[in-house]
Amino acid sequence: MIDSGYALGVIAAMGLVTFGLRALPFVAAEWLKRHPMVPRLGRFLPLAIMTILLLHSIAGAASAHAAGPGPELLAAALVMLLQWWRRNALLSILTGTVVYVLSRNLGWL
Amino acid sequence: MMTNSTKSKLDPAGTRYSALALTAPVAMGYIPLGTVFGFLFVQAGGDGWLAVLASLFVFAGAAQYMMIPMIAAGSSAGTIALATLIVNLRHAFYGLSLLDRLPRAGWLRWYLVFGLTDETYSVLTTMPESTSLRQMAWVALLNHAWWVTGTAIGATIGARAQVPLAGLDFVLAALFAVLAVEQWRTRMSPAPLWIALAAYGVAYSLAPTHALVIAIVLSTAAGIVWQARSATAATEARDD
Numbered sequence: 327m328i329d330s331g332y333a334l335g336v337i338a339a340m341g342l343v344t345f346g347l348r349a350l351p352f353v354a355a356e357w358l359k360r361h362p363m364v365p366r367l368g369r370f371l372p373l374a375i376m377t378i379l380l381l382h383s384i385a386g387a388a389s390a391h392a393a394g395p396g397p398e399l400l401a402a403a404l405v406m407l408l409q410w411w412r413r414n415a416l417l418s419i420l421t422g423t424v425v426y427v428l429s430r431n432l433g434w435l
Numbered sequence: 436m437m438t439n440s441t442k443s444k445l446d447p448a449g450t451r452y453s454a455l456a457l458t459a460p461v462a463m464g465y466i467p468l469g470t471v472f473g474f475l476f477v478q479a480g481g482d483g484w485l486a487v488l489a490s491l492f493v494f495a496g497a498a499q500y501m502m503i504p505m506i507a508a509g510s511s512a513g514t515i516a517l518a519t520l521i522v523n524l525r526h527a528f529y530g531l532s533l534l535d536r537l538p539r540a541g542w543l544r545w546y547l548v549f550g551l552t553d554e555t556y557s558v559l560t561t562m563p564e565s566t567s568l569r570q571m572a573w574v575a576l577l578n579h580a581w582w583v584t585g586t587a588i589g590a591t592i593g594a595r596a597q598v599p600l601a602g603l604d605f606v607l608a609a610l611f612a613v614l615a616v617e618q619w620r621t622r623m624s625p626a627p628l629w630i631a632l633a634a635y636g637v638a639y640s641l642a643p644t645h646a647l648v649i650a651i652v653l654s655t656a657a658g659i660v661w662q663a664r665s666a667t668a669a670t671e672a673r674d675d
Contacts, residue, residue, distance in 0.1 A: 351530030
């Protein structure tokens with residue numbers, strides 16, 4: 327069981343960090359506008375970080391079994407193709423996850 | 436607290452109706468994905484009310500999914516906060532493009548800022564410039580409600596059934612894949628993606644356990660250099 331007091335602390339910390347990030351441009355607008363690097367990093371970092379997070383969770387999932395990162399890469403590619411084509415986040419996420427869960431549980435590895 | 440009283444006096448019910456219509460596609464995603472969050476949280480050994488509380492006060496899908504294995508493993512609150520900072524860093528840039536749309540301080544604006552998820556942001560950017568703060572706040576509130584509702588449903592289901600399926604947490608990787616495609620689509624430049632791929636490859640070969648942080652530092656540095664060069668090129672072009 328997860329301890330409730332500990333979980334409450336985690337939720338509070340996550341809530342503060344998330345709100346802080348979302349509020350930052352509104353409290354530090356003047357400072358941010360003076361730095362031309364900020365909007366440029368805004369164009370660069372979101373895609374770079376998302377790509378890294380995707381790779382990191384693929385690596386994490388692949389380390390849980392002995393078949394290499396094949397199933398993860400395949401399912402991730404499926405999600406990206408579906409999202410590019412249909413632009414329906416729910417469809418992409420559920421299809422990719424179902425294909426991945428099937429491949430892990432039906433002994434396709 | 437009304438910043439656009441004439442508009443809300445004209446048609447308060449219509450405001451709610453159009454916000455409802457605008458958030459319907461978000462509901463189609465938030466209710467099932469919130470359900471998966473509530474389900475996975477309870478399956479990992481957390482109480483259902485804590486899952487609902489997380490959706491109520493954090494309201495950030497990817498960070499909440501990421502937190503489940505970390506909280507189950509007993510990671511420190513500081514470690515989870517740092518991971519949240521990395522996963523949600525993109526949100527710090529969303530407000531930049533909304534500064535002029537949300538001019539007045541007040542609790543309604545701060546609630547909107549709190550609710551500035553990827554989906555709320557993308558709905559807000561499709562609304563006309565004249566949209567009132569009140570109407571935008573309705574969009575955030577409804578999206579928030581869909582997310583919490585889904586979480587409550589999932590937590591209830593998760594408390595009743597044990598599902599020993601391996602790999603359900605792939606939903607987080609899938610969510611990252613979707614967000615990467617959407618970022619790619621809006622920037623229309625895949626360079627950050629290739630730089631990130633290379634950075635992660637280098638970081639993973641150096642130290643697999645710290646690959647995440649190393650890769651972010653490397654690609655940020657590469658991004659600054661890459662942009663400094665393109666900015667220099669632009670300045671030179673202007674000077675010519």
